[in-house]
Amino acid sequence: MKRHLLEAADLDRADATLVLDTAAQIDAALAGREVKKLPTLRGRTVVNLFYEDSTRTRISFELAAKRLSADVINFSAKGSSVSKGESLKDTALTLEAMGSDAIVVRHSASGAPHRLAHWVRGSVVNAGDGTHEHPTQALLDAYTVRRRLGRLEGVRVAVVGDVLHSRVARSNVRLLHTLGAEVTLVAPPTLLPVGVGSWPAEVSYDLDAVLPKADVVMMLRVQAERMNASFFPSAREYSRRYGLDARRMAALGDDAIVMHPGPMNRGMEIAAEVADSVRSTIVEQVGNGVSVRMAVLYLLLGGAQ
């Protein structure tokens, strides 16, 4: 493993598989235990440096670090020195001086974790940067697929929605490709980046044509602000063309699963009856997120010792 986890491309197939296997071992080790805690990272300090509001990812990382017995510091930009104008570099050096071993960073600027990794000696874990990547989300998604379907090689994954602005999509395309899955991106052309043709993925504008062949349908959140910028005419039209409702779900194969990184817009990209169906892995993904993040922190901080 590299020292940092900044993007999915930092993981080759062996490393990615190691993370998933480690997560599985952790799950097995903690199953049925009353005290869900391992002593692995005792005495190590993990800082959650969150420049964007994110309840689920921050809590997931916090829980992961605590279950490994690390000391956890939550540093959110609001109400801190950051709101007084402190630069990312100064904040990083301050945290470093306080002895942090790993910084988990969420930032609205693409590439912010890369810059951070430049300035600190400890490990940096990207917890989502702008419209760039969110590698632990892709790892937990891959872990979820593997648990449900038993494999990743050759699995056909449709990633549906706002690919242009989605860090989840970028990380998933890269990681799923590394792990041997076949990805098809489905979106209106306005929500696909210019240059998407160079990605290791197929591209389609037609959800109905893709669904019957998909083993996994991964729905992306569509943010309300996109509606005011002419990416599509209306929420209703988006939902008609790219939303996953019960009718479309019926076109899926018997074992196909439906995923969503959350938070969902029920009734927009995903209908309630789909989100709550047995195909849905949405709640499972949240649980798997903790295990996968434990594996990442363990391998970055403890694995070498």
Next chain:
Amino acid sequence: MSTYLVTGARPYGEAPADLLLEDGRIAGIGPGLSAPGAEVVDAAGLVALPGLVDLHTHLREPGREDAETVETGSRAAALGGYTAVHAMANTDPVADTAGVVEQVWRLGRDAGLVDVVPVGAVTVGLGGQRLAELGAMADSAARVRVFSDDGMCVADPALMRRALEYVKALDGVVAQHAEEPRLTAGAQMHEGDRSARLGLTGWPAAAEEAIIARDVLLAGHVGARLHVCHVSTAGSVEILRWARSRGVQVTAEVTPHHLLLTDACAESYDPVFKVNPPLRTDADVQALRQALADGVVDAVATDHAPHAVEDKESEWAAARPGMLGLEQALSVVLATMVEPGLLDWRGVADRMSARPAAIGRLDGRGPLAHGRPLAPGEPANLVLLDPAARSVVDPAALSSRSRNSPYAGRELPGRVVHTFLRGVPTVLDGKAQR
């Protein structure tokens, strides 16, 4: 005023000759000149070119003296072989009145290292709403001939038409920063494969090309001169080529960084490579080099854009766009144009001195002229460089007050050894003289 005898130089890289500089003029050029009492400057083997002229420099004064001043920028320019630089108008306050352009012009004269030629804003406060008093700036002591809202595009087509028409009476030119703002909202880098992967909002080539296409049509329609700043795409080159074939009076410049660097630099997320227009693809770089060789692009202009450390040592999106250029421009042209055989030294003199001076109307100013050939009777503005020298760029060693050089750590050919402004050395043996 001292007399200088520059010995053994190779004018335009050709046969060695001595140059006698007297009373601000070139008194003689030829082998074996003697001038008793003259100070001798050894230039054996050095290439002599007319002093360089930059059409596009940001000196940051007034307003951001922490990033650059007229004096520090002038020193950087002299060390780069320049004898005249056009100072862009996006200062604080904006150079949109006779008062501000005269202030900048006087600061340049006091620094005494290069002629600082102020550019006037096209619109009040660069606001793109109404014309600044272009005539007052033209008639001021600063004698403004180039007008630009650089940093901002004159996006309103009706206003651009009026500006083009109006400056005809001033023998002026509008230098357009070609960027359709509605197509570049939030843009961070060239839109293509790399922006898609890096998750940085794209700046499409079409946003530049659409404005250039519109403006050459307008300039042709009203019979005015148009200059296009920092052309960055292959498509822009094609539009310029077409416009010239139709007889439109359009000139264009390319920056050193767009001749050398590509959007691959953004992979590091190091904002030292963030610039507007952005670094483009290798195909664009090749097209720009060819266009400069063909003369479709007239001039190399630095777009020297100093920024304080805190404005660059940040996340990409938070950083200001722009990079230093004055001290390395000639080296980059040597590496990208001369060494590959696209341009000879006369070509370099044309693209970095004669043509930019002509665009800025500096070539007809008698003893104060720039861009004149190396010939007896002409103003003694010249640069002497060693094309065989190579060195690694160290930002800390630069004379600019800022450090945002995209060439840091890169080995480049060529070294400016001496620079003369009207017969007075501003740089001797690589050292600024004031």
